[in-house]
Amino acid sequence: MGEMSLFHAMALRLSERTYQGRLLDAGLPDSPAFLHEMNALAAADSVRGFLLFHGNTPVAYLYAPIRDEAMIYGYLGYDPDYADFSVGHVLQHHVMRYLFDNPGLARWFDFTEGEGAHKRLWSTDAIPCATIFYLSYTPRHLLGAASHAALNYSTSLLSDTLARHDVKAQVKRWARNILLTKRSKS
Structure with missing residues (x-):
């Protein structure tokens, strides 16, 4: 080996x-x-x-x-x-x-x-990177992009709110425990 x-x-x-x-x-x-x-x-x-x-x-x-x-x-x-x-x-x-x-x-x-x-x-330096998607201008793509932006905004807002109230770490632990419990049962 x-x-x-x-x-x-x-x-x-x-x-x-x-x-x-x-x-x-x-x-x-x-x-x-x-x-x-x-x-x-x-x-x-x-x-x-x-x-x-x-x-x-x-x-x-x-x-x-x-x-x-x-x-x-x-x-x-x-x-x-x-x-x-x-x-x-x-x-x-x-x-x-x-x-x-x-x-x-x-x-x-x-x-x-x-x-x-x-x-x-x-690290001593960083290089900005991005994943870019070029989509045709259709209602379906607009809805997908808007949904993605709304989800990102919502999660950032929730994360900032939890951090401001100093409970973010506890909520993350709680969520992990729930996911681990579900995974161990399946």
């Missing part, structure tokens, strides 16, 4: 316990297509897999392909039992140190799109 296959086997077990894996169905993939790509990248020395252990127990992982001189923040997960220890941040520290110790490997670390506290902590 190659190093990336061993990484994948250990990280996959951990991924099944993570927030991304349990709640979002967005943990580390296990499809034949993903494994084929991972092995091809490994053969080309264009991927890294990082695991953080507590004793003999893996507690955080990062799958990081390397493309166009950038190491990409592909899939990250951590054991929720270790969340209070910020194991994702600890692993990120080791990944950054690895990059500095191997300067020819990648010129950049790409956190990919989206917001996150770890991105604000670790």
